[in-house]
Amino acid sequence: MTTSTILITGAAGWLGGLLSDALIADARTPNVRFILADIVEPKAPKNVEAVTIKADLTAKDPIDALFNTKLGIPDTIYCLHGIMSRGSEDNFDLGLKVNVDSIRLMLQAAREYGPKADAPIKFVFTSSLAVYGGPLPHVVTPDTIATPEGAYGMGKLTSELLVNEFSRRGFIDGRIIRLPTIVVRPGVPSAATSAFISGVIREPLKGIESLCPIGNSIDDPALELPSWVASPETTIKNFVQAMHVPGDKFLKHTRVVCLPGFTATVRDELEALEKVGGKKALDLVKFKDDPINRRIVSSWPPRFDNTYPLSLGFHVDEGGMEPIVRQFQKDIEAGIA
Template identity: 70%
Template sequence: MAINGEASRTVLITGAGGWLGSILGDALLADDAGTQLILADIVEPRAPKASGAVTIMADLTDPAAIDGLFTTSYGPPQIIYCLHGIMSRGAEDDFDLGMRANFDSIRLLLNRARAEAENQPPIKFIFTSSLAVYGGPLPDVVGPSTIATPEGSYGCGKLMSELLVNEYTRRGFIDGRILRLPTIVVRPGPPSNASSSFLSGIIREPLSGEVAVCPVGDSLSSPALELPVWVASPETTIRNFVIASHIPAEKFLPHTRAVYLPGFTTTVREELEALREVAGDEALKLVTFKDDATNRRIVGSWPARFDNSYPLGLGFVADEGGMVPIVRRFSEQLGKAARF
């Protein structure tokens, strides 16, 4: 789809060197082959083959680097996917770095996007937030009106940025869309510095024949494995990223552009049971246990049950079938990768 009747669109992805950012470009090109991509990150991003993408390695906490994202050969973007940042445990362990990456850099990017509103329609600013914005006493099922009160530095930085995206949208500086992501399983590649990283690791590593450490509970029989989490698959998450750029602005709630993406509730035990069903007892034996109170506290503070009605009403989509289809699909993908 083209926007504003134009034959092509220019899309900037920050955090394009990360896992989600690296596959989002392919999905955007599949959605509109005329898309012009600007890919930026602290590391060199991977460009989709034959895409003509501009790749930029930059420190996004530097104002000059932010300016450079808007002055490439493609000119300023019409859509920005803001995916960069420091993950949850990293932000908790280094407060100052977390604030620079998860808040200060977002404000710089918003201000630069605001400046473009003088010359073009407001940029669609799609900001990836997190369930970490929630905390404290929560209802049994979270809805659109549930107040966000984070209990960690990562969630605090995300919520501060959400408030700016909402305010800049209210003033007409940008056209903001805030996506509060479920925990995404199964993530490929090496473990990230996220408190929820183990939720992928306890599937990914055993399926690759490697030992995984579960930081929740001290054994397979531990009651701590009943810890509930709100999750979604990578495929569904990327599909929802693309959908976010096409939702008419008037469909969002009038007072906020924040929306949690659809997901489903599982537990650590159900993940391990899905691993056993797909790969057998030998794979399950590769999971070891080393309880981490800090990790368990952070993940346990996040809500695990949401009312999907609002995001589904906007046009977003949800996974079906629980953990087993996700684990099976990831196992099949590993098999394909091994053959090439």
């Protein structure tokens, strides 16, 4: 039976844990085993072979070590690690170090060790719709030019160009997935500029106050701010699908795929929150407009053409915000959110 050896960086994060479980459950990846790395040691999944590594991935030697474990050279890499959007904006140098320099070192390692494998290493890089900015069409298509207006988007776009070039030269088999804003994220708020998009649902459903940085009241027109979103469940399905798309199915000039999503305004979220959690939950949302947050989020496009990613087998949510909020409520009740 063929063995799949998968390296996941950023594996200690929430998405990293969900991804390893999804890959184990995926019938297309039999006999899977993992090399899991992060700045804190990841937790190994049960009943599969795994190596867990605590490492600073901004230096060459720790990255080289990922390719020299007892499991040998990975055939697939999921490059998930990074400094989130507001963190990159507030600490520009750290953002460059983690979101650009570290990715370049990962690519160079995949290039160096790839010839020792049977085929170029598949390199799945998670990017973001933060690569967009400036004047945009009403609906973003694969032809829309990315011009970021924040440090996070700049770092992601820079690394995208590297992944494309390394793929063009045959050093790796890259696939770049630009993620929608994932809602609802469990756990504590992250340093992402978009963290409030989950926070205005997550905390109120747990009986905790949440601060919305868009607008100053429930009646503020600023709440019509739209975002491009997807559920965690659908996003993880698409992570798995990314490694299974044949390389020759991507567009010739780029390995970028904007993952499918749908448009939801802040008001759409709050209306779904009230339907699921009642007025008691809605009243826990407080408002204090943050111009920096609003500027960054407003620069991201809220509408995309899903035609291309759906043609590659990626998935999309159906039914808008309410089913997602109801699922999160069920996760809270089950003790898994």
